[in-house]
Amino acid sequence: NAGVTQTPKFRVLKTGQSMTLLCAQDMNHEYMYWYRQDPGMGLRLIHYSVGEGTTAKGEVPDGYNVSRLKKQNFLLGLESAAPSQTSVYFCASSYSWLTAKGNSNQPQHFGDGTRLSIL
Amino acid sequence: GENVEQHPSTLSVQEGDSAVIKCTYSDSASNYFPWYKQELGKGPQLIIDIRSNVGEKKDQRIAVTLNKTAKHFSLHITETQPEDSAVYFCAASIVAAGNKLTFGGGTRVLVKP
Numbered sequence: 001n002a003g004v005t006q007t008p009k010f011r012v013l014k015t016g017q018s019m020t021l022l023c024a025q026d027m028n029h030e031y032m033y034w035y036r037q038d039p040g041m042g043l044r045l046i047h048y049s050v051g052e053g054t055t056a057k058g059e060v061p062d063g064y065n066v067s068r069l070k071k072q073n074f075l076l077g078l079e080s081a082a083p084s085q086t087s088v089y090f091c092a093s094s095y096s097w098l099t100a101k102g103n104s105n106q107p108q109h110f111g112d113g114t115r116l117s118i119l
Numbered sequence: 120g121e122n123v124e125q126h127p128s129t130l131s132v133q134e135g136d137s138a139v140i141k142c143t144y145s146d147s148a149s150n151y152f153p154w155y156k157q158e159l160g161k162g163p164q165l166i167i168d169i170r171s172n173v174g175e176k177k178d179q180r181i182a183v184t185l186n187k188t189a190k191h192f193s194l195h196i197t198e199t200q201p202e203d204s205a206v207y208f209c210a211a212s213i214v215a216a217g218n219k220l221t222f223g224g225g226t227r228v229l230v231k232p
Contacts, residue, residue, distance in 0.1 A: 110162035
């Protein structure tokens, strides 16, 4: 199993350009997440999805859109990139808490990130 | 919303010594607390987690303790080795809230040979 795969690994954009980051997981996880990681600030949740066709806002959703058309894929879009969106982006996935014995939260599995620079 | 504070931000230890990282959380409804290790150029990897119905959990050289009353939890690494050098993150989550995690700011651990 590949786990969580993110493409591309690196990208440089100019201000105002658009792009889509792709996340794919092969673990049949119900939940998927997009985080950004900035120096000294840990990981902050951008958007997440609890199932195919559903998305919800996280802590820092402004300037981003997401789509989950297939269970295994979660796309993060930047419509008009800004320098403040320079960051490392991580995708993660997990089982639903409903699928676990005792209905408890399940660990999130992370990809290796996309390093995005916006000039 | 939930707020997680993590200390220290950097930690340097001699090989063989112990390392302790502490986190506090604000939302008393949080009941799941994972710890992640992140190596350079890689994504975070789960190393241990604890749920609010237990006070301590151990896995070889790694242990986590949880004090629900004080709303803090700690990671203990014993007999540190150079390969333990990495950035460690704590996180907190409320069951059924989409498994959403709130992360601490991270601790950079350096194990000196």
